[in-house]
Every structure is written in structure tokens, then in C-alpha cells.
Amino acid sequence: MYKRADAMVFQTPDAKKYFSGPRYKRITKTIIPNPVKPDLPEHVFEKDCHRFISACRLYEQKNIPMMIEAVRLLIEKGISCTLDIYGEGPLRSKLERMVQGYGLSKYIHLNHFTKEIHYEMTHGAAFVISSDYEGISNSMLEALCIGIPVIATDCPVGGARMYIKDGVNGYLVPCNNVCQLAEKMERVLVNREESEKIGMKAKELKNDLETNKIIQKWKSLVRYMIGAPDLAAPRG
Known part of the structure; x- marks a missing residue:
């Protein structure tokens, strides 16, 4: 499938390295993590918790x-x-x-x-x-x-x-x-x-993992791939 891909998205730098050879040179590669839920509770510190x-x-x-x-x-x-x-x-x-x-x-x-x-x-x-x-x-x-x-x-x-x-x-x-x-x-x-x-x-x-920030990373990648003139290649 990657032979037909124009872009590949990874979650970690190590995963991206697997596709760093010459055969993948033409493919745009970037790292985008998953977002976390915005309404997560906060940890309650308890001194005697084991x-x-x-x-x-x-x-x-x-x-x-x-x-x-x-x-x-x-x-x-x-x-x-x-x-x-x-x-x-x-x-x-x-x-x-x-x-x-x-x-x-x-x-x-x-x-x-x-x-x-x-x-x-x-x-x-x-x-x-x-x-x-x-x-x-x-x-x-x-x-x-x-x-x-x-x-x-x-x-x-x-x-x-x-x-x-x-x-x-x-x-x-x-x-x-x-x-x-x-x-x-x-x-x-x-x-x-x-x-x-x-x-x-x-x-x-x-x-760093807010949903809107992760969505923006995906939008930036898509705009770059379709040739939006105001965007540089995605980092990562």
C-alpha cells in the first residue's frame, strides 16, 4: 500500500525511521500523535497510597x-x-x-x-x-x-x-x-x-495533546499535500 502513498503519518520517530530508506524518499513523512480527551479528571495525590x-x-x-x-x-x-x-x-x-x-x-x-x-x-x-x-x-x-x-x-x-x-x-x-x-x-x-x-x-x-492542536496538524498535512502555497513541509 505504501507504494501508492504520497504521505505517511507515524506516531513516533522510531516508527518513522523504518521508512527512511531511498525507496521511501518521494513520500512525505510526518509524526502526528493521537489527541487525549479534553475532560480527563485530575490525579488526587494521597501520601499514604500504595x-x-x-x-x-x-x-x-x-x-x-x-x-x-x-x-x-x-x-x-x-x-x-x-x-x-x-x-x-x-x-x-x-x-x-x-x-x-x-x-x-x-x-x-x-x-x-x-x-x-x-x-x-x-x-x-x-x-x-x-x-x-x-x-x-x-x-x-x-x-x-x-x-x-x-x-x-x-x-x-x-x-x-x-x-x-x-x-x-x-x-x-x-x-x-x-x-x-x-x-x-x-x-x-x-x-x-x-x-x-x-x-x-x-x-x-x-x-500539547489537545484535540484542536492535533486536528490542526492533520489539516496542515492535507493542505501541504494538495499544494497550498502558504505551507512548508510538515515537520516531524
Whole structure:
């Protein structure tokens, strides 16, 4: 299909790099992210909150066992915490058995999908994403804009690193590194002052992802492609 395309739109710079060779030279390429909902609630900072939240499809790509293993390490270390995972998928039974096998049913809850996920995000210590690969996770963007600290794997194709600066407006960990994930989760619980600042900083992304601003990027691309004389090539 790309052979017939005049323009290609990507969500991340890493995805765009896949199409940087000579055969794609004639194609206009730009990066346009998804917008976030304008009416997202705001995170409620609670000093004594020890609840982690995740929302994802229950598929291999999401590497949910990494989160479960991280919680296991924290509990074994004597650190009080819980993990609420919201989502549907074919791995539910397997994950439930894993949780039960570790004796973590008291701490890890595999919840069904909820339309109230944004409300749930407002009452948590951090939002956790442990994907092996991901474009831009919409739930990650929403969590950042809500203001809950986000801990995400720095996975291909670079969606997390595009928006999260480690230790500034969120936390990044290497893929499949359970120990580092557990360390960042512990850091959120122990250093609550830092966590609050990181959540506040993350909310600044909301301004960049407003629906009208994203629509304007699409309009600019279309006008450029039809030859509007007042527009330069789209950036990104």
C-alpha cells in the first residue's frame, strides 16, 4: 500500500525511521500523535497510597508477568502495595494462576475492563506499563495527562521515551527488567514528594495533546499535500 502513498503519518520517530530508506524518499513523512480527551479528571495525590494501576489488553505483548514479578519482589521485601490490572484478553486464566501460585491474590487483582478507568487512575500511586513493544499507548498518554506518575518500559517503537523523561515527568525502565521495575515502584512509594512533582510535571503534556492542536496538524498535512502555497513541509 505504501507504494501508492504520497504521505505517511507515524506516531513516533522510531516508527518513522523504518521508512527512511531511498525507496521511501518521494513520500512525505510526518509524526502526528493521537489527541487525549479534553475532560480527563485530575490525579488526587494521597501520601499514604500504595496502589499501582495498569490498564491493557491481556496479551503476550504487554508482558504482564513482569508487573506480577515486580510486585512479588516488593512484597517479599516487606513493602506494602497492591496492583490493580484492568483489561480483557486470552491470558486471563494463565495470569490468574500465576498470581495464585505466588500467593499474591491479596495484592494483585485482575479486574475486567471498566469505563471508569480514568477515575481509577486518579486514585493510585503510579500507573505501570510493562510492554515488550508498543507504539504510543493511549492509556499511557491519558495517565500522564491525568497527572498520575507513570512507570513504563522503554520499549520499541519508542512511544514511552517520546513523552517520558526519566525522573522528570515519569519513569522509564528497560524491557523485561523486573528488578529495575520493582526499584522504580518502590521509589514512587518511598519518595512521595518526588512522585507528586513528577505527576504535576506530566500534566503539562495535556496542552500539547489537545484535540484542536492535533486536528490542526492533520489539516496542515492535507493542505501541504494538495499544494497550498502558504505551507512548508510538515515537520516531524
